[in-house]
Amino acid sequence: KAGVTQTPRYLIKTRGQQVTLSCSPISGHRSVSWYQQTPGQGLQFLFEYFSETQRNKGNFPGRFSGRQFSNSRSEMNVSTLELGDSALYLCASSPRTSGRANTGELFFGEGSRLTVL
Amino acid sequence: AQSVSQHNHHVILSEAASLELGCNYSYGGTVNLFWYVQYPGQHLQLLLKYFSGDPLVKGIKGFEAEFIKSKFSFNLRKPSVQWSDTAEYFCAAGTSGTYKYIFGTGTRLKVLA
Numbered sequence: 592k593a594g595v596t597q598t599p600r601y602l603i604k605t606r607g608q609q610v611t612l613s614c615s616p617i618s619g620h621r622s623v624s625w626y627q628q629t630p631g632q633g634l635q636f637l638f639e640y641f642s643e644t645q646r647n648k649g650n651f652p653g654r655f656s657g658r659q660f661s662n663s664r665s666e667m668n669v670s671t672l673e674l675g676d677s678a679l680y681l682c683a684s685s686p687r688t689s690g691r692a693n694t695g696e697l698f699f700g701e702g703s704r705l706t707v708l
Numbered sequence: 709a710q711s712v713s714q715h716n717h718h719v720i721l722s723e724a725a726s727l728e729l730g731c732n733y734s735y736g737g738t739v740n741l742f743w744y745v746q747y748p749g750q751h752l753q754l755l756l757k758y759f760s761g762d763p764l765v766k767g768i769k770g771f772e773a774e775f776i777k778s779k780f781s782f783n784l785r786k787p788s789v790q791w792s793d794t795a796e797y798f799c800a801a802g803t804s805g806t807y808k809y810i811f812g813t814g815t816r817l818k819v820l821a
Contacts, residue, residue, distance in 0.1 A: 636811075647806055681752070695757060
């Protein structure tokens with residue numbers, strides 16, 4: 592079973608630009624979450640999508656947005672990039688089933704490393 | 709405010725030493741607790757989780773964690789570490805039924821051969 596795939600793996604942008612990151616979840620997983628990982632801050636929750644709807648949102652400015660498609664693939668977008676947006680952006684998928692099968696476990700991709708100059 | 713704290717940022721141990729990594733959380737309601745590990749060059753993966761029931765949970769690779777509700781703690785333990793346990797360890801918490809998790813800042817463990 593293929594894991595969570597994130598593209599691109601590395602990218603460099605300049606301040607003011609915008610960026611779109613893509614995430615393909617594990618087949619059959621319908622929930623996709625996004626996290627920002629920076630040294631010293633650990634992982635910070637951005638948002639979670641399930642059935643093409645944003646279910647939860649973290650404390651990030653409106654420049655950070657996302658969406659999910661009918662095939663569960665997800666994209667996140669950051670507009671008007673700032674130097675502080677340099678980070679590893681992690682995508683995680685989960686089956687998000689109900690009842691006893693709901694393990695709550697997140698399956699992470701390897702991340703997209705964004706550098707803003 | 710909800711939070712997860714890991715007090716040990718860097719830990720260095722010799723092989724066969726015992727390990728205990730601290731994790732404290734501040735959360736209202738029913739909380740689910742997790743430990744994730746990130747080996748060098750690899751993605752984060754689940755070590756173990758606690759939802760309810762027996763407060764002593766066992767995970768992969770000989771790791772275990774104990775949920776102590778009165779102390780708001782979920783410490784990770786391993787009786788005898790190996791060089792291959794060198795990794796970064798993250799504690800995480802989330803309200804039951806949601807998929808919004810708060811992670812600690814991580815503990816970098818280095819095991820000397």
